[in-house]
Amino acid sequence: MTVGLPRRLALVVEPQPGESFASWVDRMAVRNGCPLWMMAEALGLDVRASGEVRSLAYGVVVTPETCRAIWAATGVSAEVVRGMHLEVFDGSAVELAGVRVGDKDSVRLAEGREWVQFFGSRACPRCLAASGGAWPVWWKLGWAMVCPEHRMLLVDLCPKCRVSLRRGPAGQPARLSRSRMPAPLQCGALLSGAICDQPIPQISTRAVSGELADQQQLVLEVAMRRQPALFAGQVVSAGQWFAALKATAMLVRLGVPEVLPLLDATADGLGALAAEAAAGRRRNRAGPAGRFGMAPRTALVAAGLLAVALKVAAAEGESALVARLMPLAGAARIRWKERRPDPLTRMDLPAVFTAALEAVLGGQARRL
């Protein structure tokens, strides 16, 4: 079926470098004085067939047809539009193979698996104030923890309504509103009919060390493939690098609390890991794999896990890697008895990591 291209809009807001698609459409709606749903339709998104963000894979992946429509409506190129979607991290920090527009189950499946918030975001209040409400797409990553520019911990929750930023109530994605204009600088969560008016630039957060800021920058460089991914002295693919970070994080989580005294992370990061484990024991419906494999729920948990994982990644070679994995695996084995957790075997890990893990586990198995 051939569908006519949308009309060119008179008022177009330029996307800011690195901005997320949802953020740009919000700002377009504000500029045009219309609700989000209407703006999405004006950009050629298939909102009539389904206005649901999951079905639209809103901000996750984009079809060539939609890119053409957006270009017709705004003059913004397909390359820039793709760069605003999470698919910019596909094959590095996230794996979006199988995610299709119009197939909300494919979106839900990846949403539960990948370390990223499809429909929510962390935020740096200072960046938002400076940009006038442009939300970078990388704030959605599970590994997003601090703002490298302002050296502040990213904000997870609105302090007023306790809803994760940019999420709807009960952890569901916020809908494309048919009546209300977006407010890029406000929390905007809809709760029992009322809209949370918390200004995000006024949310206080804490300063972090330069080391954390550098770690965050390294993650972003690898995620954007601007820097080679080095793991234990070897160049690996960006996807394998992130898989190894994730696998290390799983080992760490399995070993909490015994592993905590062995870790080189900030006291806050360790506290967050302990709190996460305690909360996980209370509501562990997803089973162990779900718990250990889930995305870090807060920026502090991400910081705690990343500090350890990057230390492992920075090992100079395989024997150094074995030495670094040994205490983690030792603590983890207290909880995982005979076989390693399934998520570890399903991941595309660097060969050097798999070999080191074998060495660690093999050695321990002989001793046990």
Ligand SMILES: [Zn+2]
């Ligand atoms: Zn910032």
Ligand SMILES: [Zn+2]
């Ligand atoms: Zn709020």
